[in-house]
Amino acid sequence: MSIGSYVLVGYDGTTESENALRWGAREAGLRHLPLTVCHAWRWPFPISHIDIEGTAIVKRMGEHVLDHGVTLAERFAPGVKVSKRLLDGPAYAALMHLTEDAALVVIGSHEQDALPVGSTALRLPARARRPIVVVRGAESRYGDGEVVVGVDGSVGADAALAFAFEEAALRDRRLRAVYGCWEPTAAPDCDLSLFDDEDKLRRVCGARLECQVAPWRVRYPQVDAWTSLLLKPPRQALFEAAENAALVVVGNRGLGGLEQLCLGATSSAVLQHVPCAVAVVQPLCEPGQSDQRTG
Structure with missing residues (x-):
């Protein structure tokens, strides 16, 4: 039933997202699809307080997080082609932007009963037109x-x-x-x-x-x-x-x-x-x- 050209995983450096990355990397290998690792970086202060140098630093930190995720993905699924996407903004919006061409999307989640209202793990499955896998705990x-x-x-x-x-x-x-x-x-x-x-x-x-x-x-x-x-x-x-x-x-x-x-x-x-x-x-x-x- 799958359509789409790759498996998409959201990664932010947390243990939960690492579990999702492991799941997504294996999924890409099983489906013989490339894997795309996405990280969304975001300026943490109001737009009126944007600092050019500070923004550049935050973006570089995001690049380091994403590069680490790619390294992990290559370790989890040797032989799978891994690409990366660094986007600016909330994780939900970044992943929605990339879902249309994905076969499925994999994201991490907090432990059960700990999902806050408005979390990506609740919002993305409600809106995305692709299957969303929310990974909780290690496989x-x-x-x-x-x-x-x-x-x-x-x-x-x-x-x-x-x-x-x-x-x-x-x-x-x-x-x-x-x-x-x-x-x-x-x-x-x-x-x-x-x-x-x-x-x-x-x-x-x-x-x-x-x-x-x-x-x-x-x-x-x-x-x-x-x-x-x-x-x-x-x-x-x-x-x-x-x-x-x-x-x-x-x-x-x-x-x-x-x-x-x-x-x-x-x-x-x-x-x-x-x-x-x-x-x-x-x-x-x-x-x-x-x-x-x-x-």
Whole structure:
């Protein structure tokens, strides 16, 4: 499903961004794509206090940080072509500027429950049209963890499945498709009568889950794919599945999607609270198209 000519990683010299760089470098190697390392430097004072010499110093510091990131990337993925981009301004704006030609974007994040409002890790997945991987902690922490993907019958879930199966195949990981159906929007046509009969709810939503996963099993027969239907809210189902996961993949907006420029409630909750890396994937339809349900 990937489009774009390179893997883009945001790097600022922190441990979190180094973890993202390691993930992105490996991703570029697996996808046989070049890697672009981006650092955004910024004059830390109001524009009325710009000092030419001081600005030059801050920019040179940014260049040193970026050069260090490139050195690390070359160490993490020998043989991958690495380029660098030094941009002026906030990290969010710099990465948005480069996303259009990227296959995917990888950024680091603070530990769970520590994402401030307005952070790049929350803003970028809401706006970018490319898959965004937010890396939390070192990849080695997750050993042979699964790729977990959220499914709800939406076009957003189809996009998440496409990315998740591709990642599972590239990294030789088991995949688990999770459908938390205990929520009004999770039932086909929001049929609330299903919640009066748990057996019927399981049958209907289970069939929907299997129907949506089936085409990807055919396309990626090498992936060991499992499905989990849980009578729990979607976010709770994903929280539990994420405990031993290497990566959780969610659509930007599923059936409960809100405004075009807002991150979906479940996706936002997953980004803020799960202990592993999270990929947020845009719907496969073009912007402006309605999210048609499947199943």
